[in-house]
Amino acid sequence: xxxxxxxxTAMTGHQEHPGTGVSVQGQExxxxxxxDLVRGIGVKNLAVVDSFNIxxxxxxxxxxxxxxxxxxxxxxxxxx
Numbered sequence: 001x002x003x004x005x006x007x008x009t010a011m012t013g014h015q016e017h018p019g020t021g022v023s024v025q026g027q028e029x030x031x032x033x034x035x036d037l038v039r040g041i042g043v044k045n046l047a048v049v050d051s052f053n054i055x056x057x058x059x060x061x062x063x064x065x066x067x068x069x070x071x072x073x074x075x076x077x078x079x080x
Contacts, residue, residue, distance in 0.1 A: 005034060005076045038072045045069060051077030
């Protein structure tokens, strides 16, 4: 499974979401960390890679495809 994480909610106007650590009212709250969620459901093979590093993405995906169990690759990065 590949999760694309650009740390924003673009579909409805860039409002805050559970991954930002800020509520919609602008208050600081606990931040949801995708890696913690993935590990929490029992996934052992997890890779977090830079969305602008194609070599790193290819390596992580290839490694994941070589395994029998579920693997998760989080591709993280914002527009530069």
